[in-house]
Amino acid sequence: MDLVLAGQGEVFAQLYERYYLRAYRLAYGMTGQREAAEDLTQEIFLRAYQKLGQFKGQSRFATWFYRLTVNRCLQHRQRAQKSIEEAVEDLERAMPSQRDELVREAETALFQQQAQALIHKALLSLKPDLRMAVILRSLEGLSYEEIAERMNCSVGTVGTRLHRAHKLLAQKLANLRGTY
C-alpha cells in the first residue's frame, strides 16, 4: 500500500512537471500576478489530485486537466475580485512615470514592458469569462470548438464573448493606437 502511494506520488510529480506551465500560463493570464498565479496553480493541482478518481479516461488526460484548470481559474476571481484592483495597481507601479524619462535608447525596452503592462491591465479589467475566452483564443491559440468545450458553453457564445471582449479592449487600448 505504501509502495502504491509512493508510486502514486512519483507519477503525480511527473504529471506536475509536465502540466505545470500549462496551468501557470492560464493562471497568470487571469490574475496578472506571479505570486497569485503560483498559488492558483498549486491549488489547481491539488484539486486535480483529489479528483483524479473522477477521471475515467473518456477523454485525454490533457483535456480533462485543462478543463479543470479553466474552471478553477474562473472560480478564483469570485473570491478575489478585490485583488484584481490590486493587480492593476501593481502593474501601474511597475511603470515608472513617463514624463521623467528622456528619449533614450533604454526606453524602448521600458516601453515594451509598459505596453505589455497596459495590455494586461486592459485584459484584467474584463469580466472573467470574457478574459478567459481571450486568453484561450489569442494567447493559447485554441479553436472556437476547443474553447467551447473547455469553458462549457456553445461555440456561438465563444464568438459573442470574443467580440464583446475585443470591443472593450479596443476602447481601453485606444491610446496605444499608432500609425506603424
Added chain:
Amino acid sequence: MRLTKLTERVSAWRCRRYQKLLWLYIDGVLDAQQRIELEAHLPQCARCRAESEELSFARQQISLLQLPSDVPIKYPRWLQEQVKNHAPETSGWAWPHWAAAVGVALLLLVGALTWYLRRPTVGWEVTRLAGTPTIQSAAITKNGKLEVGGWLETNRVSRALIRVGNIGQVEIEPDSRVQLLSARADDHRLSLVKGRMHASIFAPPRLFFIETPSAVAIDYGCAYTLEVDESGASLLQVTAGWVSLQAVNQSAGQSAGQVTKPTAEHEVLVPAGAMCRALPGKGPGTPFFQDASEKFRQALDQLDFKDGGKMTLVAILDEARKRDSLTLFHLLPRVTAVFREPLFERLATFVPPPAGVTPANVLQPANADKVEAWREKVEFVSVGGNPADLPKTTGTLRPTGLLNVARHSHSATLLTDGRVLIAGGAEHDDTLLDSSEIYDPATGQFTMAASLTTKRRSHTATRLRDGRVLLVGGGNRRALASAELYDPATGSFRAVGNLSVPRIGHRATLLPDGQVLITGGYPDERNKLARAELYDPVTESFTLVGSMQSQRFDHTATLLNNGLVLIVGGGKRSPTGEVPLASAELYDPAKKIFIPTGSLSTPRYKHGSVLLPDGRVVVLSGTGVRLWEDRRASAEIYDPATGQFILTGNLNTARIKIRDAVVLLSNGRILVAGGGARLEIFDPATGIFSAVSGSIGAARHYATATLLPNGEVLILGGYVTGLPGLTADLSAWLYRP
C-alpha cells in the same frame, strides 16, 4: 428631421446584422458566403469599417501580450505531503484495487516512456519559425527532432520548418498536424492530417511522399504547396517541377493498407503552375492551371466531384484556353463516350492528335503509344513549350539558410566583399534587436556578428563610399537620434554624431559626393518632419540642410542620374490626422535646396521606388488614408526629362511597407519582394508586372531584398501576415532572374 432619424434607424438595423459577423470576420473564422457578403458591405459603411478596424486593432494588441513560456516549477512541500498522505477521492471503485492497478500501470508507463524517450532513433530536424510548435505535445524552443511515428503540431500562431533528410525541406504553416511515417533514404514519408505545408525537394522522383486523408502526393523533383482542410480534402499547388497525386489506397505501398493495381484514373501528374483537388473517398480530381478562368474551374469541380451534366462539360469546352489542353486531356478517360467526342474535338483544335486516333479508339490499349506521344505534346504546349502562350520567364525562387534571429524592419546591406550585413530590426512588434548577422552567399549561411550600439528597428542603412555602413535613427514608437557606423574591417559598430532630431520613418540617400542626405520621418507620433540633414563622412556628424516642401514620413528618396534626389509621396500631419501626399520634390545637392516637381496621380505612402537604367524612376504600390483598405496596385514612372509621373501597368498584388523590398535586377527588370506571398517582376520595356512562380509562404511586411554580386537577390525577414502582433520568422530565400 424625422425622416433623417428614420433612415438612420433603418441603416442601423441593417448594420446590426453585419456587426454580428464583424468579429468572426476579423478572427478569420467567418464562412466564405458570409465573408463575401460582408466584404461587399464594408466599403459602403463607415460605421462597420470603423468597428472592424477597432476589433482588428484590439486583436493585434492582445496577441502582443506574452504569457510566460518558462517558469521555475514550484512543487511546495505542503502539496507533496497532501499527495503522499491522502488518497484521491474515488468514485465507486474500491481504492486499493484501483490504486494498485493504476499505480502499477502508471509506473510501467513511466518506465516505458523513459525508455522510449531515450532509445536511439533516427528522425528529421525541426526548426521553430514562429510561435511554439510542438513535437509530441512538447514545445520546441529552437530546434527539435521529429522521430518516425512522431507528431508535429502548429497552432494558430506557430510555424515550423522540417529538414527532410538531406533532400530538401518542408515549411509547416499555422494550424497544421503532421506525422513522420518513414525516414528511410529510399522512402521519405510524411502524413499531413490538416493544415498547410510548402515542400521544396531536390531529389530524384519518388523519394518523397506526403499522405493526406484524400490522396498521396509523390514528388518528382519539385516545389509545391499542399493543403488539407477539416474534411480531409486536399489541394495541391505545384510551383516547380512535377508532383503526382494518387488516390489513397493506391499509395506506393509501404504504409497505406491495400495495394491495388494503379490505373491511369488514380494517378494524376500535376505540372508547375497547376493545381489539383482531392476528396476523401473520391481521390484526386483533374489538374488545372491556376490562371484558368473561374467558370472553368467551377465546372471542373462540378464534373470531378458532383454530378456534372452536359452543361458542365459545355462550360469547360467554352472556357478552355490552349493552355488548358492538359486538363482536357486528363478528362478523356473520365467522361462517358457521348461526351468524349466533343471533348476530343476541342482538344484537337489546340493540339492535333496523332493520325488514326479518334474519339472512339483513344482509350484502346492498342493506341497507347500514340496517345502517349500526344500527351507529351499536350504537356509541352500547356507547361512551357510554346513561349507565345506563356508569360516570359520570371526567374526562380528557392530557400536558403535560416536567419539566427527572426527580424522585421531590419536593414540588409551588401558589403563590398559580397557578403550581406543584416542589422537590428524587431522580432515581434516591441521586441527590438541590437544583434546583427552576416549572410555569406558562398555558403548560404547566416552567422551572428557584432552587436549594434543600441537596439533599433526601422532605421536606415547606407553603404558609404569607403565600404563602411551608416545606420541612422529608427527606434520604436519613439525615435532615436543616434547613428552608428559598421566597419567591415573590424567587424564592429561604433557610435558617430547624433542627428539634430530623432527620426523614424525617414530615408537616407547616398549622394555622389559621399555625403548622406537624411529626409523627413518623425520624432514621435504627434510630430512629422520636413527638415533634412546631411551626414558628412569626414567629420562623422550631421548638419541641418533646410526643409522639404512638406513634412514627409514613409516616403521614398531616389538618387537620379543627374545628381538630384527625387523625393516622392509619404505622409504628413494634418488637423484630422495623417494624410498621404501625392506631391514630389527634388533636392539639389549643389544649391542645397528643395524644389517642387510633378505630382503622383494618386497619394501614396509606405510605397516603393527604384531607379531604372534609363534614368526614369518607378514608384509603386503604397496606400492612401486607410492603411490596409486603400492599398494600391498601381504604379507610375517619373521621367526627369519632363518632371512628370505617368501611370504604367498594375501590380498583381496591392502592397505596402515595401521600402527596402524593391530592387533593380542586373537584367534591367525590377523585383518586388515584399507585401505579398508572391514576388513580381516589372519589365520596363512592356510596362507589365508578372508574378514569379513559387511563393515566400506568406505576405511579409518590412522585408528586405538585396541584390547580390552574382545577380541573385536575397530576400528575408518582414512580419508575416497571419501571425499576430507583427511577428517575423527565420526564413530566407534566393531569387534568381
